[in-house]
Amino acid sequence: MYGYLVADESALDEAEKARYQQLYCGLCHALGTRYDLPSKIGLSYDMVFLVMLLGSLYEPAEDTGSERCAVHPMKEHAYCVSSSTDYAADVSVALAYHKLLDNWVDDRSISARAGMAALKRSYETARLRAPHACSAIERELARLGELERADSDRIDEAAACFGRALGEIFAWRDDFWAPQLRTFGLHLGGLIYLMDAACDYEHDSKQESYNPFIASGIDPAHARDAIANVAGAAADAFERLPLERDLHLMRSVVYAGIWTPYNRCYGTETESGDA
Template sequence: MELKIKDYEKIKAYYCGLCRNIKYDFGNLPRITLNYDTTFLAIFLDAFSKDKEKYIKKNCILHPVKKRVFLIDNEPLKYASTLNIILAYHKVLDDVTDDNTLKSKIFSSILKPYLNKIPNNFQNTEENIVEKLDKLYYLEKNKNINSLDELSHPFGELTAYTIMAYLNNKEYEDALYHLGYNLGKWIYIIDAFDDLEKDLKRNEFNGIDLILNKDNMPYDDFVVSIENRLNFILTSYARECSIALESLPIVKNKDILFNIFNFGLLEKMDKVFETKRRKTNEKSL
């Protein structure tokens, strides 16, 4: 709610610009993998650039009537579009391994040829991402884990790597790593908590259930018992991100990033926690 209209419009320009980049770098079909995670990455990486933004205003296939503003000729968007394809494909590939559904098989076979379009200078990036995802999937499948900190570690490293691989700033590499690492762990744990009820119903892996539910409590009781603990963990990660951000030489997008790290993460937590409370109260009634 603290986001200004001008900043909201700028975020949409990055989002539409990323969609356009995916189209021209990979093709129309991969645009269905577009998401706000990689849009945020482009906004964050571009915050360190002194290059002036270039915009165009035109119609697109999803909005044929009202013209949209697109950010163009932007290197962070090109990087984010490549990461979007890499992460989307390997996420679907993991779904094939986990549930082996026809949908995930078809989607993975559709996306696979587009990996051939990844520029040569991104090959090491993909290899590093796959290495960190493999570590995460190994922990999830091995299930010999002692803490959420241990389980979320590979995704924290993955997020830190995707930031540092582009910026390659030696002077601020500690702060960049710290921000990316804590953000990645925050994302992993909030997603696990958001999916907790669904995963328990389907008898699927969920790190929060595995590590914290040693007494096999029913979902409603379990959610109540872990709320304060998860709130503390997630708030700690969010605070570390905010502290790291303040030490970085941000050139632009400062208001957007400040909003995301100081309000957005906490608002997302409030929504997830409130949803859990409401569902639990409705069942008890």
């Protein structure tokens, strides 16, 4: 379920694009220093959203630097890191490991099995560093697996599994903001799950794989209003948080960027005739 929490770069100015890239490079840097090279398989802009969200809410001190890497060997690039970056690196490893596990269980993918072996030690470390988040991921994905094996048509329940997992990931600290972060994660995670299922609908139909839209007999092309309601609940929970740093960047994710994969599959409201 990667590729949804990504900014709409057409709405960003050059300074914001540079900041976004620095945070991405910072996450890459943290994965390399806290873990190892294979752990960078978990690098994604989705987890940069987590860096921004927690960085904006808690305002941890940021460190900046520049370095060369395998992707940019000829030129140094700037990066920005904080304690929220370190936490996002831990979560990145956990999510990457479970994505590979899911691919192995579903398809018996040899590459997924090899990836799991490469990440095994890093995942064990991530479980020690972020036990609350990793426990939630394990618990909720196990429940989701049960629904999939039962070919459940309870689409809201399936979406809630990923929502609860993301809610616990967002609840970085057990403090005043944890309940609101859980609420935001619940709605946003449910939205990501629904959009991912909608975008995988055709592939899953051909492969006869589980998909909640198939199980419930719902055509995702006609589910835009229902998905938009979940998006609205996520946006409302987001706006209730006192965020300032990187706010415009995050809004470009929550209000626009997150719709990009769905719109690529089914067109915009105007194109699909829903306007």
